[in-house]
Amino acid sequence: xxxxxxxEIENADVIVGYKTYVKLIQPIIKNKVEVLSGNMGQEVDRAxxxxxxxLENKQxxxxxxxxxxxxxMAGVVxxxxxHENADVPIEVVSGVTAATAAASALxxxxxxxFAVISLSDIxxxxxxxxxxxxxxxxxxxxxxxxxxxxxGRKEPLAKAHRILLEYLDPKTVVGIVKNANRQxxxxxxxxxxxxxxxxxxxxxxxxxxxxxxxxxxGKMVTPRGYTI
Numbered sequence: 191x192x193x194x195x196x197x198e199i200e201n202a203d204v205i206v207g208y209k210t211y212v213k214l215i216q217p218i219i220k221n222k223v224e225v226l227s228g229n230m231g232q233e234v235d236r237a238x239x240x241x242x243x244x245l246e247n248k249q250x251x252x253x254x255x256x257x258x259x260x261x262x263m264a265g266v267v268x269x270x271x272x273h274e275n276a277d278v279p280i281e282v283v284s285g286v287t288a289a290t291a292a293a294s295a296l297x298x299x300x301x302x303x304f305a306v307i308s309l310s311d312i313x314x315x316x317x318x319x320x321x322x323x324x325x326x327x328x329x330x331x332x333x334x335x336x337x338x339x340x341x342g343r344k345e346p347l348a349k350a351h352r353i354l355l356e357y358l359d360p361k362t363v364v365g366i367v368k369n370a371n372r373q374x375x376x377x378x379x380x381x382x383x384x385x386x387x388x389x390x391x392x393x394x395x396x397x398x399x400x401x402x403x404x405x406x407x408g409k410m411v412t413p414r415g416y417t418i
Contacts, residue, residue, distance in 0.1 A: 191215075195283045199251050206240040207253030207263075214372070215253065224248075233263060237270040244278040257285040261308060261336055289334040292367035292395035295377040297409025299365055299397045303331055309346040310337035316346065323350055327357035332403060332412055335396040351386050354398060358382055363399035365410045370395055379410050 191199075199205065199218055209227040212219075219225065226239050236252070243250045254262030264282045271280060293300045305326040311319060326333050333354075339347040354362075360383035368376040368391070380388065382398065390396070403412040 191285050192283070195285050198281075198283055199253075201249060202251035203248040204240070204243045204250045205253060206236050206243070206250060208236075208255075211253045211255050214255075233266050234270065237263065237267045238274075240267060241271050241274060241276045241278065244280075245276055254285070256288045256291065258282055259284070260287045260289075260306075286371060288336065288370055288395050289397075291370035292334070292365070292377075292397060295367045295370055295375060296365035296379060296397060297406070297411050299332055299363075299399060299403060299410040299412050300334070301412050301414045302400070302402075304334060305329075305331040306334045306336065308336040309339070309350055310343070311346055316349075319346070320349070320353060323353050324357070327354055330400045332400045333398040335398065337392060338394055338396055339390045340392045347390065348386065351382075354382060358398070359401070362401075363403045363405060363410055365397040365399075366390065366394060367397070368394045379405055379408075 196218060199215055200220065202223060204224045204226065205212065205219060206226045208230060212225060212227045226236065228236055240250045240252045252258070252263050252267055254264070256262065258264040259282050268280060271278060289306050290300065305322070307319065307322050307326065308314065309319060323333075335350065360381065362382040364380050364382050364385050366378050366380065366388055378388070385396070397410070399410065399412060403410065405411070
């Protein structure tokens with residue numbers, strides 16, 4: 191997290207978040223702070239609870255993984271506050287996104303243009319995800335894949351793999367990072383054709399290189415174009 195995010199958590203009267211994320215920040219939560227946690231899928235309820243507490247003149251910190259504005263809670267909190275005509279100040283505090291955290295573990299794969307796509311089809315129809323995948327692959331972007339696979343949701347990654355192989359060389363460099371910037375971080379660099387043979391879950395970020403991405407001294411690098 192950023193220093194600003196840490197300070198806001200330490201200064202909060204109320205902390206609201208998905209239970210797994212709340213557990214991760216437990217060491218910096220003060221004893222007398224009110225904590226409202228819940229399960230995945232209850233994001234709107236948590237946003238409503240946060241707005242309610244803010245209307246009580248409480249300083250509320252809504253917790254997201256990585257960055258609150260990237261597949262996080264910032265949007266739904268702003269929407270809920272507007273829907274309820276809640277006159278409370280809201281500040282979105284930037285964090286370190288999973289994409290850049292994973293990239294740092296691999297080397298420098300995002301030095302050029304890249305696209306970030308979530309494979310979760312819970313809130314986004316698969317037809318739109320597929321359209322974005324094809325466009326990114328055809329455009330030779332480095333592609334960062336969020337939410338690639340869970341125990342009950344394996345088909346999207348299999349479909350994505352087939353789509354990418356339609357446009358990319360099977361030898362395209364792919365980076366796999368699990369638990370980026372957390373304890374037990376794991377990373378490996380493989381090829382696109384090998385991608386489906388590795389253990390991948392919701393804590394994993396995949397970075398699929400473009401046509402210039404290569405391995406340099408064990409690190410994944412997408413050249414910017416400098417003459418060396």
